[in-house]
Structures are given as C-alpha cells and as structure tokens.
Amino acid sequence: MSTSDMSQTGDGRARRVDARANRGRILDVAEEVFGKGGESASTEEVARLAGVGIATVFRHFPTKAALLEAVLVRRFDRLREQAEALLVTTDPGTAFFDFFRHLVADAVTKIAITEALLDAGGDSDGEATQASNELRRAVGALLQHAQQAGAVRDDVELPEVYALLVATSRAAAHTNLDDEVKARALAIVFDGLAPHPNARAQTHHQPELPQPHSQPST
Amino acid sequence: MSTSDMSQTGDGRARRVDARANRGRILDVAEEVFGKGGESASTEEVARLAGVGIATVFRHFPTKAALLEAVLVRRFDRLREQAEALLVTTDPGTAFFDFFRHLVADAVTKIAITEALLDAGGDSDGEATQASNELRRAVGALLQHAQQAGAVRDDVELPEVYALLVATSRAAAHTNLDDEVKARALAIVFDGLAPHPNARAQTHHQPELPQPHSQPST
C-alpha cells in the first residue's frame, strides 16, 4: 500500500529513491557473489540475494558484463579514494606501505574480481579501464611521494610496483594463506622495495620480519 | 621399429598407441584452452582443437573436472621435475632463483590454471593436490639449499616464499606485462630475499635492477 501511495504522489521522486537503493543493493550483492564464485556466478543469484526480480537487475545493468564492470568501477574508485586520502593525511612512507597492506588485507575472498585489475588495463575502452587507470595513477602518486621521502628506493618504477601490488593482492585473495604468512611475504617484498642496504625494511609498522613461527617449513 | 612390430600383432597394440597420442594431444590442447579461457572454457572446444570427437575427450577423462585435474597434475609434475633437476645440476643460489624466473616466464598465458596452485593445497584429496604438494616440497629443497649456500636469507620460510612464487607467477600470467617489467618486479622480490644488507641482490644472473626503461611510469 505504501508503495502505491508513493507512486501516486511523489511519482518519480520516490521511485528514483527506490531505484537508487536497489542499484546499490544489487552492486553490493554482486560484489560479494562474483567475489566468491567468480564471473561464472549467475546473475539470477545476485537478484535473489538482493531481493529483487531478475528483470530489475537487467534494467539497471543491461548486460551481465555491464554489472561486472560497475562492480569493478566502484571497487577501483574506492581504492583510489583511499589512496588519495592516505596521500594527504599520512607521511609518505607509511602511506605507501599501508596502502599496500590494505589492498592485500582487503583482497580476501574478493578473488575473482581482482582478476580484472591488471587485465582491465588492456582494453582501452570501458569505464572499468578508466577507473583502473585512475587507481594506478593514485598509486603512482603514493610511490613518488614515498620515493621522495626516501622510504622507497629510487630505482623502481610504477609498472613493476603495481605488478607486485596486484600479485600479492591476488595471492592473498586465495584461501589457505593465514595472516602470518601473508605478513611475512609482504615483509619480503617491502624489504625489496626498501631504499638501501643500511635502511632495510623501513616499513614503519612491521620493520622486521616477524619471528619465524614454530611450525617447520612445510 | 617397435611401432612397426606393434602393428604386426594385429591386436590392440597400435590402437593403444593412437589412444595414447590422442590423450596427449587432448591434454596439450586442454592446457592451452583452459589456460586462456579459465575453467569455464568448454570441453567441446578442447575436442575441436584436438581434432577429436567430444566423446573421445570424455572417454579419456570421465568428467571435465578429471580433465582439468590431469592437466594440473602434468603441469605440477613437469615443474617438480625441473626443480629437482636444477637442484642437482646447478649451484644452489642460481638454482633457486632460476626456478623462480622459469616459473614466471613459463606462466605466460597459462593464467587460469595456475589459479589452482595455491588452492590445490586446500583439499587434501585428488591427484592434483598430491602433485602440488610434491612440487612444493621440491621448491622447499631448492630454498633450503639456497639458504645453506648463503644465497637466500635465513629468516624466510617456505610458506611465504611459495606464496610469492605463486603470486608473481600469476601476475606474470596476466597479459599486458612486458618482459622488462616482469624482470624488474622479480628483481625487487629477489632483493627482498637476498641474505644481507651488504650483499643485496645476489641473484647471480641479474645482480642489479635492470636500468629503468625510457618510457615514463604510466
């Protein structure tokens, strides 16, 4: 009944609010569903979990690919925002390494989506590509600042750093890796990025390799 | 000569040779197809590219999952053999880093298959898991020797090293990365693995970071 009322009075207004809310809910659900099941997860499951009809999903996103792209765009945008925020709020070295850590930590269970991180860079069209490029640019800024601050060695450049970022994030997304191992793997990469022999592993929060766990190397 | 003999028996001998060949061809094609399109690639395409009927694929591998597993097993086995070979033919440090490089170089276009590298460790059943574990063990040996030889720092352990191996290999598998970038990313990781501040980047074949390419950081 309330719905009928809405359509009678505010007309487009209320509808648009509903629609906007629906869109958001669909995106949320899609991020989780595709994150878990990969792109082979079904659109219908997204609809079901979002509590809307399948046709509603297709009204908001004309194809499955469009839905996937929207999910990616939102994800890239968020990450870029975080990178940009770190850039202005934190000291350069911390900012850079924190973002690295954040991406790895965040990656858990998002598996299949991050898949597109690098790929997206390939096809020059599409919003996702653009969003991805903007993220990359933001990471570039983080890197540059960190290098200027002497927290990262000068002879590395964005492409390889970004590749490592993606690599570790993707690996982290895979199950079976406990946090300890993730941290230790990151520490190695950070060491490789550290500016100079005498200033190794200036990762601020995790300056040294965590003590080896008791369990022997499997 | 032996083949001729076989055809003399007039029995199922020659047949079996054919079948063996078919099986091999199917595996080869499957490795490529699944490597490119992920596990969602169709079995029918494998059949078509292998030049056999779809039923022939299913005769050799009763389910799609079995086919995938066979592909993985073969891949793991090959890598393990290479690791084992390096272990006995080359000096420990070179062996370790060469294997790392080899995995990354080899990874190109094998994308989705390598997916299972880490995952496989999870489910304790299946031949692929076993093969994966054996590969991991071989890598463990490489690492241990390299550490004893002082080519890799002592405070890293297999889990994180293996994770990095998988991570870089996976990232490398993704298109869009030119060899130069791959090398530079690897160099960073190798630096992180190098034993001591004053002995950085003892990666034997690539002791220093390659000179930055002319193209600006994108």
Added chain:
Amino acid sequence: MSTSDMSQTGDGRARRVDARANRGRILDVAEEVFGKGGESASTEEVARLAGVGIATVFRHFPTKAALLEAVLVRRFDRLREQAEALLVTTDPGTAFFDFFRHLVADAVTKIAITEALLDAGGDSDGEATQASNELRRAVGALLQHAQQAGAVRDDVELPEVYALLVATSRAAAHTNLDDEVKARALAIVFDGLAPHPNARAQTHHQPELPQPHSQPST
C-alpha cells in the same frame, strides 16, 4: 470476473494465470508422453507437444524426476478423489467393483506411469509415495465397506486386493487387449473376490461372464 480484475492490476496477476495454465498443460502432455514412452521419453518432447520452450518445463519442474513425480501425484490424487466420491455416493459393493473397473478402463495408454503404483510404496520419501499411500488407504476403505456389505468375501485383505488392482490395471494398459477381453478377465477376478459359492460374481453391473466371443481362442 475475478480474472478480469486480475488483469486490471497490471501486475503479475495475469502472468501467474498464464503460468498456471502452462503448468497444467505441461502436466497433461507429460502424462501422455510418459504414459506412452515410459520414463525414458524425453523432456524435450514434452516441451514441444506442450508448445513451450524446454526451459519453461524446467522452470516449472526443476528436474525430470520432479516432473514425473508431479504427474504421478496428480494421477494418484485424482484416483483417490474418485475412490472417496464412490465411497459416499454409491452402495458399497458397486462402489468397490466400479472403482476396479474404472481403474482398468482408465489405464489404457497410461502404461509406464502406473509402473510406479506399486513401486512408489517402497521409497518412503517423496510426494508421490505419500499420494500413493493415500490412494491405497482410500481403496482400503472401499474394500472394507464392500466386505461389511457382504459384496466381497471377508477373508481377503487389502495387500492382495491392491496387488490385483495394480496387476489388472497394468495389464490393461498394455495395448492389444480389446475391451471384451478386459471385461472377461475382470470378471474372473471379481468372481474370485465374490463372497460365497452360491453368490458368485455379484458384480452388479456385470453379473455374468460375457458370452464368449465368436473368435476362437488364439
């Protein structure tokens, strides 16, 4: 009137009516198709004869087994309803024998479905089993009343009566049996069920064996 109202809502009302109709048509067709060709008949043929796409069949019945079960349930339910109706509308003896006759007459071309009549009793799960059991109970009531009315001998019990019911119905379902033969076969069974030597074949509608047909016993 209610239907018109429904179409006014502009909503899913009319749709649902269509869908209901489709479901019914599919069931009708399935009953015939499976009746003729057994459970090995193809779902696609059901779809084709029902004039819907194959996916529509699977939308209504998620598996072929579910479709088959639905067909059985409907059939059992109808028979039970008829049995129950006879129980209250007709004198006990007539009711019992009429139901017997009805089942046999109705069985024509329903072959393979009736297959499940007895079998269903086996697996304790599934709606079909439940419906089958309810039918059996209704037949039990018919039998009991007929016995109390003296129309069926007292020393027979439901299991064997039900078995005969199924047996004759199944045999009748097989082609090649003209009605005359069916009637004469039934008459024999009815005689066996009749209460007493001096009151043989009190089957009310067919008190005596029909006169032997002219054609010689083949």
Added chain:
Amino acid sequence: MSTSDMSQTGDGRARRVDARANRGRILDVAEEVFGKGGESASTEEVARLAGVGIATVFRHFPTKAALLEAVLVRRFDRLREQAEALLVTTDPGTAFFDFFRHLVADAVTKIAITEALLDAGGDSDGEATQASNELRRAVGALLQHAQQAGAVRDDVELPEVYALLVATSRAAAHTNLDDEVKARALAIVFDGLAPHPNARAQTHHQPELPQPHSQPST
C-alpha cells in the same frame, strides 16, 4: 598363447566354441541386466559384466534391439518348454495352476523384460513375437486340458486367462510384494477360475486362502 594355438590348429572349430560360449554368457548377463534396469540399461554394462568387449556383443547381436529380442526369445522358449513338459507329466489341473504359480514366482526381478510379453503379440514380425505366440499356444493347451479335466471352469477362454497370467506375473515382478501376499492374490484369481460354486478354489496345492496374516490391512 593357448588362444593363438587354437586359432592355428582347429581354426574355426575352437573359435566357434568360444563364440558360442560368449553368446550364451552375453545372453545370461543381458537377461539379468535388462531385467534389473529395464531396456534403458546400457549395452556396455552387459559387455562388461559378460567379460567381453563391447564390439563382441555387437558382433553377436547387430543391434541392442536384437539383443533384447534374443533374450525374450530364449525366455519365451524356456517357458514354453516348461509348459509343454507339465502338459505331459502332470495331471491337467495341477499342471495349469502350477505353471501359473511358476510364472509368478519366476517373474521376480525380471521386471522389464516381461514387459514385452503382451506387447510382443502386437507386431506380427520378429522372432520374439513368434516365440511369444508359441508360448501362448502352449498355455492354451494347458488351459484346455485343465478345462476338460474339470479343474477350470468352462466359460473362460485363453485371451483373458493369458491376460491374467501376464498381469499377475508383472505385478509380482515388482518389488515390495512379499511371497505371502503374492500367494493370496493368486488364490483369489484361482478361485475365480475354479469351475463351480461348490468346488471353489480347487487349486490342488493351495486349496484354501492362506490364513490372513496378523498384520492389519494397510
């Protein structure tokens, strides 16, 4: 090696013996397999259980239908032989009812094959039809003798008796029927076939209905 020897010496002789044996084994297995799984059971399973290659089955029986027909023919022939034997060795009444009982008892688990008993009568071609007709003729002789001996009422004819035979046999083939129930169902039919009011249930071996079992009519 022995096989090679055979083919060298006796040539066709030994081969034919082998082939004959194979044919028999295949038929045996087919009867069981199709009896259990219906005609939808796979020819390959027959081959496997018979311990021969699939091609061997097809060498002996050019199509699956031919295999099925051969199974039926053998079955019909056996039954006819038993009928004929009873005809000359036993008193007419006993012979008739014993054959009835035998068919029912034998039917267990042969389900799907007996399916064809009546059907076969339809298509006038095929060996199975012929064998079926010969069986029917043999049953006709049993019936005639039994009637002449006064063990079966005079006013029944072969078609309906044969129909009942098939019906009860088929019903018996279905699981879930314990022997007691089968016997009691048969007793009813036999009563219906008995010659006269005062001579009910002269079934020789089972003159009276077995005492009702304790369990109440379900």
Added chain:
DNA sequence: AATGAATGAGAATTCATTCAT
C-alpha cells in the same frame, strides 16, 4: 572372431536475456 577406441546424435540442465503486465 575379438577388441578397445572413436564418434555423433541426443538428453538433462543452466543461463543470460527479453516480454508482457
């Protein structure tokens, strides 16, 4: 004669997408 490999024609089932309300 016997065999196992190969095969194409189905069969069940799923899914992205469109349609009518």
Added chain:
DNA sequence: AATGAATGAATTCTCATTCAT
C-alpha cells in the same frame, strides 16, 4: 520502475554403433 515467466543457445555427459587392428 519492477516483476516473474518464457526462451533458445550452450554445456556436460551418455550411448548405440562403427572402425581398424
């Protein structure tokens, strides 16, 4: 704008049958 029904194309897998040895 939202919905659920409908759909055909694709996918995995099975099976009777044929081929080459």
